[in-house]
Amino acid sequence: MALIHPTAIVDPKAEIAEGVEIGPYAVIGPNVKIGAKTQIGAHTVVEGCTTIGQENKIGHFASVGGAPQDMKYRGEPTQLIIGDRNMIREFTTLHTGTIQDQGITKIGNDNWIMAYVHIAHDCVVGNNTIFSNNAQIAGHVHVDDHAILGGMSGVHQFVRIGEHSMIGGASKLVQDLPPYVIASGPIAEPHGLNAEGLKRRGFNPETITALKQAYKLLYKEGLSFEDAKKAIASLADQKQSTEAQTAEKLRIFHDFIAASQRGIAR
Missing domain, CATH: 1.20.1180 (Udp N-acetylglucosamine O-acyltransferase; Domain 2)
Structure with missing residues (x-):
């Protein structure tokens, strides 16, 4: 059985698997699917056409599956798909896709997404990535496996971030970052290979x-x-x-x- 706090508002059409925990004052919309043993924190809103896999931990006050921040969006039924075993911390914002792209924002498995992170519409995030506090990626960004984004880093729309790469804190990335490379700076520049990683x-x-x-x-x-x-x-x-x-x-x-x-x- 799911463990749902009595103050949470869960639409009867939502699909809630066994072992799900939903905290106080959380709101779960009608087109939401939540996989087994996922935890939803207090005051978190999960809405839109959102599918969440198993054993995720979503912190308090997160906004999951909200409409894309795109002025072209007209309410189309686009999606957010989240895999398994992700840690998604407080005040994160994860948006659904747009029909200008594939219509899906996708987050893979085993990612560590810290507080105040923003993952915009149509982004594709792989597996085992780390988004440090307040890392922000604009629409249509692709982040490959094992990439690390430093705190307060910002990524321009349509940028691709290669596997095992790293962006330093407070850096602005406006072009693609090749796999295995470290980049940092006000306008991020390469600073060698991520050899230690x-x-x-x-x-x-x-x-x-x-x-x-x-x-x-x-x-x-x-x-x-x-x-x-x-x-x-x-x-x-x-x-x-x-x-x-x-x-x-x-x-x-x-x-x-x-x-x-x-x-x-x-």
């Missing part, structure tokens, strides 16, 4: 060394963007026969920068 996540020394080479080719050798892409692709090819894992990570790095539409943070 990669070590902690089990990357072997050979892979880290090769990624440092790729970073230098992109940022330190004075190559044009096109020449840097070719050099990184060649490096991946060289590693394929002896270090398949390293070659795979190099290709992820190459493919990310090759697909960039906004340009790379440089």
Whole structure:
């Protein structure tokens, strides 16, 4: 049975799984689905076409599934989908998508989302990310697995953030941040490879060394963007026969920068 505080307002059409806990004065709308053992804190509002997976912990006063802050929005039934085992702390705001994109804002599994974080419409957040206090991402931003956003950082709409990258606190990111790279500053600039983070996540020394080479080719050798892409692709090819894992990570790095539409943070 779900444990629902008597002061909470839960629409009878909402789908509440077993083991869900809903705190005092929370409000749950009619088009909401909440998976087993998820906890909803006091005064939190969950509305819109929102699906929440299992074993999430959502803090007090959060706003989950609110309408997108987009002046083109006309009430279309867009969605917010949240995976499993996410920690979502107090006063966060997570909005549904718009029909100008896929109509879905999506958050994966095992993310740590701290207080006052804003995740706007049509964003796609992967797994195992960290959003520090007051990190804010605008609409249509994609954040890949294991990325870390520092406190009070802001991300421009349509920006992509690569896997295992890191944005420093109080930084403004206006272009794509490649995988494995640390960036910071008033307008975020790259400051090397996230080598310590990669070590902690089990990357072997050979892979880290090769990624440092790729970073230098992109940022330190004075190559044009096109020449840097070719050099990184060649490096991946060289590693394929002896270090398949390293070659795979190099290709992820190459493919990310090759697909960039906004340009790379440089």
